[in-house]
Amino acid sequence: MPGAYRGIYRRDKGKGARVNSALPNSLRTGPDLSGHFGAYGGRFVAETLVPLVLDLEAAYEAAKKDASFQAELGGLLKHYVGRESPLYFAERLTQHFGGAKIYLKREDLNHTGAHKINNCLGQILLARRMGKTRIIAETGAGQHGVATATVAARFGLPCTVYMGEVDIERQKPNVFRMKLLGAEVRSVTSGSRTLKDAMNDALRDWVANVHDTFYIIGSAAGPHPYPAMVRDFQTVIGSETRAQMMAMEQRLPDLVVACVGGGSNAIGMFHPFVDDTDVEIHGVEAAGDGVDTPRHAATLSKGTPGVLHGARSYLLQDGDGQIVEAHSISAGLDYPGVGPEHSWLKEIGRVKYFSATDKEALDAFMLLSKLEGIIPALETAHALAHVARMAPRMRKDQIIAVCLSGRGDKDVFSVANALGEKL
Amino acid sequence: MSRLAARFSALKKEGRAAFVPFISAGDPDPETSFAILEKLPGAGADIIELGMPFSDPMADGPAVQASSMRALEAGANMNRTLDMVRKFRKADTKTPIVLMGYFNPIHAYGTARFSRDAAQAGADGLIVVDLPPEEDEVLRTPAAAQGLDIIRLATPTSNDARLPTILSGASGFLYYVSIAGVTGTKNFDRGDVAASVARIRKQSDLPVAVGFGVKTPEQAREIAGIADGVVVGSAIVNLIGTNIGAPREKIVSAVLELCRALAESAHAARTETV
Numbered sequence: 056m057p058g059a060y061r062g063i064y065r066r067d068k069g070k071g072a073r074v075n076s077a078l079p080n081s082l083r084t085g086p087d088l089s090g091h092f093g094a095y096g097g098r099f100v101a102e103t104l105v106p107l108v109l110d111l112e113a114a115y116e117a118a119k120k121d122a123s124f125q126a127e128l129g130g131l132l133k134h135y136v137g138r139e140s141p142l143y144f145a146e147r148l149t150q151h152f153g154g155a156k157i158y159l160k161r162e163d164l165n166h167t168g169a170h171k172i173n174n175c176l177g178q179i180l181l182a183r184r185m186g187k188t189r190i191i192a193e194t195g196a197g198q199h200g201v202a203t204a205t206v207a208a209r210f211g212l213p214c215t216v217y218m219g220e221v222d223i224e225r226q227k228p229n230v231f232r233m234k235l236l237g238a239e240v241r242s243v244t245s246g247s248r249t250l251k252d253a254m255n256d257a258l259r260d261w262v263a264n265v266h267d268t269f270y271i272i273g274s275a276a277g278p279h280p281y282p283a284m285v286r287d288f289q290t291v292i293g294s295e296t297r298a299q300m301m302a303m304e305q306r307l308p309d310l311v312v313a314c315v316g317g318g319s320n321a322i323g324m325f326h327p328f329v330d331d332t333d334v335e336i337h338g339v340e341a342a343g344d345g346v347d348t349p350r351h352a353a354t355l356s357k358g359t360p361g362v363l364h365g366a367r368s369y370l371l372q373d374g375d376g377q378i379v380e381a382h383s384i385s386a387g388l389d390y391p392g393v394g395p396e397h398s399w400l401k402e403i404g405r406v407k408y409f410s411a412t413d414k415e416a417l418d419a420f421m422l423l424s425k426l427e428g429i430i431p432a433l434e435t436a437h438a439l440a441h442v443a444r445m446a447p448r449m450r451k452d453q454i455i456a457v458c459l460s461g462r463g464d465k466d467v468f469s470v471a472n473a474l475g476e477k478l
Numbered sequence: 479m480s481r482l483a484a485r486f487s488a489l490k491k492e493g494r495a496a497f498v499p500f501i502s503a504g505d506p507d508p509e510t511s512f513a514i515l516e517k518l519p520g521a522g523a524d525i526i527e528l529g530m531p532f533s534d535p536m537a538d539g540p541a542v543q544a545s546s547m548r549a550l551e552a553g554a555n556m557n558r559t560l561d562m563v564r565k566f567r568k569a570d571t572k573t574p575i576v577l578m579g580y581f582n583p584i585h586a587y588g589t590a591r592f593s594r595d596a597a598q599a600g601a602d603g604l605i606v607v608d609l610p611p612e613e614d615e616v617l618r619t620p621a622a623a624q625g626l627d628i629i630r631l632a633t634p635t636s637n638d639a640r641l642p643t644i645l646s647g648a649s650g651f652l653y654y655v656s657i658a659g660v661t662g663t664k665n666f667d668r669g670d671v672a673a674s675v676a677r678i679r680k681q682s683d684l685p686v687a688v689g690f691g692v693k694t695p696e697q698a699r700e701i702a703g704i705a706d707g708v709v710v711g712s713a714i715v716n717l718i719g720t721n722i723g724a725p726r727e728k729i730v731s732a733v734l735e736l737c738r739a740l741a742e743s744a745h746a747a748r749t750e751t752v
Contacts, residue, residue: 087613098612099608101637102610103655103658107635245540251534262537263660293579337696360585362580363534365608367585370584372586375587376584376585376587377533
């Protein structure tokens, strides 16, 4: 209930967020050795895949400690992606709301137009290190698919991207981009024909091609070690934001905001701030037609814990444990699950999760385009819709940092359609 | 002695392998599904695998996916699945039933309540595809307390380092997945399967049933020659799919006819364990 939330204004500066006292000194040490964040996470995969995820975990642990791996990744992030991405003070947006200063972390300026590339580069370097010769991925909005196809082209590996039939229809520009990059886009016609079904089919492909195939998961979801690995590769977002904010404002933001579908940009943005008790953190899910209607994707706000795609986490499901379809104008948030670390951060109360409807996201999409000359991704627009609620109610000396996770070029057809305009 | 142990012990004396058909509970509708279930023993089924339908069957190929969807669309849920077992048990107290599916519907039902209700309904074992040994304690403990066997899966990727983890805590029988892939897709390699079954037998006394890639009576015969049981699923539920729209009796008789052929073939092969 965003309207009822008052935490950040009531709190005196420096008093700190309320966090369960039974928790470890740092909230950045998870997951445990078996891949659990509290009661969430784990490795719920078919036995055929267990040796593979164990191998992947060992290879990732070794790569993490290998200076040459980190140096190669750092070089690619700088010269190929264009990092670091700017932290931009959105002056006109700030004036418009008349409250807190709003800073945008410009992941939309990365090569391929979103944060997804950060993770794809890390995983393809790992794939190469493990001697894998074929890449597969799932995609919803197509941003992760494009980023995966991009790195596969860059490293000369064949790439197959699974994408729901419904998403292929609403994200045509990205489908064509993937094809230009040499990837094969396989249309997924099972289930709701969206992101969750694309992930099912990618897992089926992986099971059938265990010897040569590396599965690049785009969300901070899936079996351990994926949630931790994706988070680590995306943490560059929050780490840069933190340093840039210190340089520009000589202090940390009061509020950090990001949109949450599977939760990769959000966990990357949040993670470097979770131990800063003065920093309030808000994730924003897709409310579709509204969280009190059957058509939404607000997994953390309205879901219950369950097991899907390799991890225990919050899910949209019925009383019989059947997964129900998610709905959002944004294909990238249209997922009935969420990364397990978000479920844990919700449960311990460190991060608060809100939602924004299709309509609110569209309004924010238009507003940022007109006031700042930045067309955001529809996913990102959900975070901006929450900023529209928070900023006017905060003091002018307070600061909000928002992850501008992607650019909106891919969404212009969907938006025109929603506005009743023909292109 | 559990129904599963009794059945495998009896089969061993007869020197033949178990024929284990799979159907999804409630496919294509509750009545037809039960009509098939109750006649499976008469068609040669030694053990029955009853699928608990799930919306996202990640380890299954197109045939079982479609079967699961048909069942769900016809109103299948966990209560109805357990009702089917209960009703079956009224007439048949000997044929073991193994419930097979994914963890989330069990998680939603509650693992303790599920174990109790499944055992009381007359189920004998559980195969939960996405619950590997590292994660299955939450179900294994309450299931064992109710006398339900936890049937573990071994696969072509289960090397000698992995097998002890799979075998520790396994009961009932071991399910060997004959292919690296989803159900009903690739064809198994007889030599590979024979070598893997032999490798498992070195480490375990549990009966070994083989499934995932077995479609024809000839393949069933091959597997029955090297394992203690042969599981056929996709070929059976596929037949239900291709007969949708036909009268109920026709669907039932088509399925039973296939099962009879598979069973005869499986039973004709003498196993190497005799």
